[in-house]
Amino acid sequence: MTERLAPDLAGLAAGFGALLREAGVPASPERSARFAAAVGIARPGAVHELYWLARVTLVDQHDQLDAFDVVFRQVFGGLADVAADRGDTAAPTLPQRRRAGPRVRPREGAPEGGSDVPTPTSAAGEPREGEDDEARVLVTASVEERLRHKDFAEYTAEELATLRRLVEELRVVAPRRRARRTVRAASGRRLDLRRTLRHSHRTGGDPVRREYRRRRTQRRRVVLIADVSGSMEAYSRVYLQLLQGAVRGAGAEAFVMATRLTRLSRALATGHPDVALARATEAAPDWSGGTRIGEALKTFVDVHGRRGMARGAVVVIVSDGWERADPALLGEQMARLSRLAHRVVWVNPRSAAERYEPLVGGMAAALPYVDVLVSGHSLHALEDVLAAIGTGPTAAR
Incomplete structure (x- = not known):
């Protein structure tokens, strides 16, 4: 049962609460949040355990139980006959005193008092419009949970559209000083x-x-530098959206690098999101080109870092560490950057592999000057990136 509750618990609780309100049970958003918190703490292993958690957090009147039981069975697909838990001899039906909302009747041919899931109907007896809302809530939650642990490089075009919405909901929070x-x-x-x-x-x-x-x-300044070379193409689009959210929400500075460094802060801060992303792509003509990380970081430190942008800041570098030039230059510039910045976070999607070792010339040269190394290869791994920016457990150098 625990695995069924994993997908976006907050979204599932909110959708369940909305269906309850439609059925006449005043399940407020606060009660839905209380239900999600209770499930997260108790981690029920069976449907009847989930039933009682939902009942004690979402219902406060005895006359709401019938409507609650029907909606619960609708959402969880008839996995359990919750009426039996209360000693009732027949499945409940929605009360007729409700001012609005659908009525529920047993499916045609279903045995009376059985555990088959009722079909919602309109006041005229016809199937109500949007009768699959609760199914869509579960399907959406299941899709989002599956995407949370999937590598960005394996996303399909349809999944990338869903991912964009999910990334837009992430918030980069700058640490305080x-x-x-x-x-x-x-x-x-x-x-x-x-x-x-x-x-x-x-x-x-x-x-x-x-x-x-x-x-x-x-708040400390946050600086994000994303590698948009060919080896990072599967991840650069995702991180460009994260850069845009950081610029708008946390006042961050955003750069991209390939064969050279390009500042995108102004392009990402103004205009419609789609227009801003298009301008950002146009501003980096070497998109999906080669990689010269050392030269790009030297430009950043010389032009921006020493003038104050990197002093006391959290600098986030998104790159797989594939350096075409001399790795010694990258190590030298990372040493300069580490002396200026408060914390250096390196996001390497390749580090998620089980047998990964930082043996590539660029990554091996940069690692001694990195405070936090995270993978950031999936939606779930992005939480580690946000945590490293906001609180940042500092690793020993």
């Missing part, structure tokens, strides 16, 4: 002498009321 400037605080260890003395004038010079200040926090 303490700034030099201070702000007022209710308490603390740093006394605000100016304000304290000003208030003491009201109490005869006695500083009865003390004022404090603390250092404010601000």
